[in-house]
Amino acid sequence: MANYRAMVIGVSAGGFKALSVVLPQLQRELPLPVLIVQHLSPVSDTYLVDHLRQRCAVKVKLAEDKEPAEAGVVYLAPPDYHLLIEADYSLALSLENRVNYSRPSIDVLFASAAEVFLEGLIGVVMTGANADGAEGLARIQECGGLTVVQAPETAEVNIMPLAALEAVAVDHIVPLDRLGRFLNMLAMGQ
Amino acid sequence: MSDIAERLENERIEIQLLLEGLFLKYGHDFRDYAGAHLKRRMEYRKLAEGLDNYAEMLHKILYDQAFLQQLLLDLSINITEMFRDPWVYAKIRKAVVPHLKTYPFIRSWHAGCSTGQEVYSMCILFHEEEVSGKRIQIYATDFNDLVLDKARQAIFPIEVVKEYTANYQKAGGLSSFAEYYTADYESVKINPPLRDRVLFSAHNLATDGVFAEMNIIFCRNVLIYFNKELQNKVMKLFYDSLCPGGFLCLGPKESLRFTDYADKFDIVGEKERIYRKKRGLHQGLSNEQ
Ligand SMILES: C[S@@+](CC[C@H](N)C(=O)[O-])C[C@H]1O[C@@H](n2cnc3c(N)ncnc32)[C@H](O)[C@@H]1O
Numbered sequence: 001m002a003n004y005r006a007m008v009i010g011v012s013a014g015g016f017k018a019l020s021v022v023l024p025q026l027q028r029e030l031p032l033p034v035l036i037v038q039h040l041s042p043v044s045d046t047y048l049v050d051h052l053r054q055r056c057a058v059k060v061k062l063a064e065d066k067e068p069a070e071a072g073v074v075y076l077a078p079p080d081y082h083l084l085i086e087a088d089y090s091l092a093l094s095l096e097n098r099v100n101y102s103r104p105s106i107d108v109l110f111a112s113a114a115e116v117f118l119e120g121l122i123g124v125v126m127t128g129a130n131a132d133g134a135e136g137l138a139r140i141q142e143c144g145g146l147t148v149v150q151a152p153e154t155a156e157v158n159i160m161p162l163a164a165l166e167a168v169a170v171d172h173i174v175p176l177d178r179l180g181r182f183l184n185m186l187a188m189g190q
Numbered sequence: 191m192s193d194i195a196e197r198l199e200n201e202r203i204e205i206q207l208l209l210e211g212l213f214l215k216y217g218h219d220f221r222d223y224a225g226a227h228l229k230r231r232m233e234y235r236k237l238a239e240g241l242d243n244y245a246e247m248l249h250k251i252l253y254d255q256a257f258l259q260q261l262l263l264d265l266s267i268n269i270t271e272m273f274r275d276p277w278v279y280a281k282i283r284k285a286v287v288p289h290l291k292t293y294p295f296i297r298s299w300h301a302g303c304s305t306g307q308e309v310y311s312m313c314i315l316f317h318e319e320e321v322s323g324k325r326i327q328i329y330a331t332d333f334n335d336l337v338l339d340k341a342r343q344a345i346f347p348i349e350v351v352k353e354y355t356a357n358y359q360k361a362g363g364l365s366s367f368a369e370y371y372t373a374d375y376e377s378v379k380i381n382p383p384l385r386d387r388v389l390f391s392a393h394n395l396a397t398d399g400v401f402a403e404m405n406i407i408f409c410r411n412v413l414i415y416f417n418k419e420l421q422n423k424v425m426k427l428f429y430d431s432l433c434p435g436g437f438l439c440l441g442p443k444e445s446l447r448f449t450d451y452a453d454k455f456d457i458v459g460e461k462e463r464i465y466r467k468k469r470g471l472h473q474g475l476s477n478e479q
Contacts, residue, residue: 064443064445064447064448065414065443065444065445065448066418066421066448066449067448078443081443084226084227084230085226086224086225086226086417087202087225087226090418090448092224092226092227092414093414093443094224094227094230094267094414094415095267095269095411095414096227096230096231096267108230111230112226112229112230115198118192118194118195118198119192142194143194143198144192144194
């Protein structure tokens, strides 16, 4: 059984609800860090974090620059910053231009994580109204990581999962209500 | 080792050699910049030029001046605005300036000032808080000569005025922002008070040292592009440059928390990332570690 070292999730339109379903299914002793890019408007505050924190067993916080990525913690990219991960597993933020009209961009996170964790990475694309994440997921696969997409028919907006499915021959397609438990299982090495 | 792992390792070696070559030949030191960001920027240029690998890119850097200039632009992020993060300026007005005004003479340093917007914002703020030109010297530095030239000119596209005006108001501006610029058809020239108190000069945070004792240092949205080692080195530079009780203002996503200097500063504004060098620790402390 593969031993995963990190998980990255990309989610956009419909993400608020979708994450509220998935993340509470993760268990407190999750043996890896979870890095999430959720597209938000540049002005939104920490509302999503507070909302998820109340519902989750795992720790949820906004990612900080230079912070070491720790197991059992879910890190959300702060609004208006790209989130990346360094070779020493510390988080990095950047104000580089938008990618796919987005900052944070899913492709940016996925590409950097793919190279750091190789086959130790799980990449997940969920509901959303654009194609951000498709290229990143392909990169994850190329680097040996595991690819997962939310079943499009269970996505509030199916454009992003469909774009990912078109770009990548993914390993797993999982409906929303089972996605959290499935990821939990993968992370636990079961 | 898998194919991809080996390829990535070779790529890392090539990038390291490239950065070394850039430093050896031109003195531009990017060796301790944050790796993931740096790689993205270089990868972008590599693809745009149709280069196969970073060894080729090194060759081009050594022989092709135009390419070198292009790459240097790629590697720097110069985005800035006046009264960026207005709430920070509001806090400076309230919690920092009153302390600064107790000093007979104020030295202020903007490190990584880019095209000068942050500097001119502070000029306006100091003016409105009645700090006279006789009592202040403002240093503004960057390692990029192009942005320094623009900063000296203080000419900005007219489109930014609306945003700057809104920022100025949110920052607690006491007057009207229009008082501080002269508009042309497509540009505005900022005429801030205290402008003759600003000294712009080239200074590289990675390689240059202390040049004066400061009462306040601004270094916003610069450290985010450095790795931990360089961040610590620059923090030492700031620590050594600040007088006891001197202030340090970082960008909203930069903090002392993950540096060696966290316990040598008090927090003035957590959210605003404003810190104050503790008193009572003698100056040489950071040298002893
Ligand atoms: C994003 S701008 C920040 C401008 C301004 N402080 C602000 O927050 O709006 C970053 C600036 O840091 C400068 N910079 C990057 N590395 C530097 C170094 N090693 N020494 C001095 N300046 C540097 C860049 O040239 C750029 O102008």
